[in-house]
Amino acid sequence: MRCPLETRENREILVAYSSRALNAGDTELLEAHLQTCSACREFVRGQRVVWEALDGWEAAPVSADFDRRLFARIEQDVSWWQRMRGRLRPLLVYRALPVTAVAAVVVAGALLDWPWRPKVMPRPATAQVEGLQPDQVVHALDEMEVLNQFNHLMKPDSTEPKM
Amino acid sequence: MPEWVNTDMGGATAALDYDAELMLRVKDGDGASFGVLLEKHRSSVVHFLYRMVQHQAVAEELAQEVFLRVYRSRGTYEPTAKFTTWLFRIATHLALNSLRDGKNERSQERLDERSEDMPARQVEDHRPSVEQSMVRKAALDEVRQAVAALPDKQRAAVLMHKYKEMEYTQIARVLNCSESAVKSLLFRAYETLRARLAHMA
DSSP states (O other), rough: OOGGGGSSGHHHHHHHHHHHHHHHHHHHHHHHHHOOHHHHHHHHHHHHHHHHHHHTTTOOOOOOHHHHHHHHHHHHHHHHHHHHHHHHHHHHHHHHHHHHHHOOOOOOOOHHOOSSSSOOOOOOOOHHHOOOOOHHHHHHHHHHHHHHHHHHHHOTOOOOOOO | OOEEEEEEEETTEEEEHHHHHHHHHHHTOHHHHHHHHHHHHHHHHHHHHHHOOOOOOHHHHHHHHHHHHHHHHGGGGGOOHHHHHHHHHHHHHHHHHHHHHTTTTHHHHHHTTTTGGSSOOSSSSOOOOOOHHHHHHHHHHHHHHHHHSSSSSHHHHHHHHTTTOOOOOHHHHTTTTTTHHHHHHHHHHHHHHHHGGGOOO
């Protein structure tokens, strides 16, 4: 048998043997090897010391009220959730319909106002008129007067132009 | 009932341990099954946590959190791994967090204070002498300090290996690392312990 200490992967065999967890076949092989390998013997001896020392370390018994405390916490946990559900229930049951209706109206309104319907801005018919200043009107009338006089000059025999 | 039960899950045969079956019953609203799981694993979890944090009150508080989380998770529980793997994953996670947060930074002092409360191995035929008790207490303190001095992950690996008799694959799943990483953790941990406790032979 190849010395388990030579390869890292095989060292576990020594740990398993020390804790008496190695199968019968491997135990037989290893014990034959231990007859000739002092390094492995030393390893096993040291490991058994550790194993026995750890065996002597017993944990304290669990407190008698462990379960009671745990179930109280579970109860608290459950009742907290129930309280939350209890508080949310009226909101969900009694206010669900009005809230849904309001939400539907808001959504419908938003859809109607959606940008895919191009807004047609009516052109203000009196925009230009409204924009004229009194001096502009006077100026326009002056120009009409000048044109009228010009027509008379060009057609002295014609009557007054129909406006 | 056997520890392992073959259960047909969606056409594929999957091995489902009894604990996982109990947990599935808890999921279905059977509170009594939770009680059975608690009864079965209470001591195991508390003792593991005690050896991790080395403080009884902190260990019990963490154990309460472990079982509370198990109960809270019942609705989403799926038996994808062995139940104890899941249970000890939660326990280890909480213990490592607790150690990291330094919640039990005074554990060494309290450990000494509580030494008298800790049960030593009792000899049935007669009570040990005062001298024997003191020697035993000193040895026990030495073991605890040697374990406490291990890096957290090495400590968790050793405790699962030694006291829970978990296989490398299961420890690897609990610690979320490879099997070879577990072997390495254990080898280094035992190497340290052998060096520290060699004189106890």
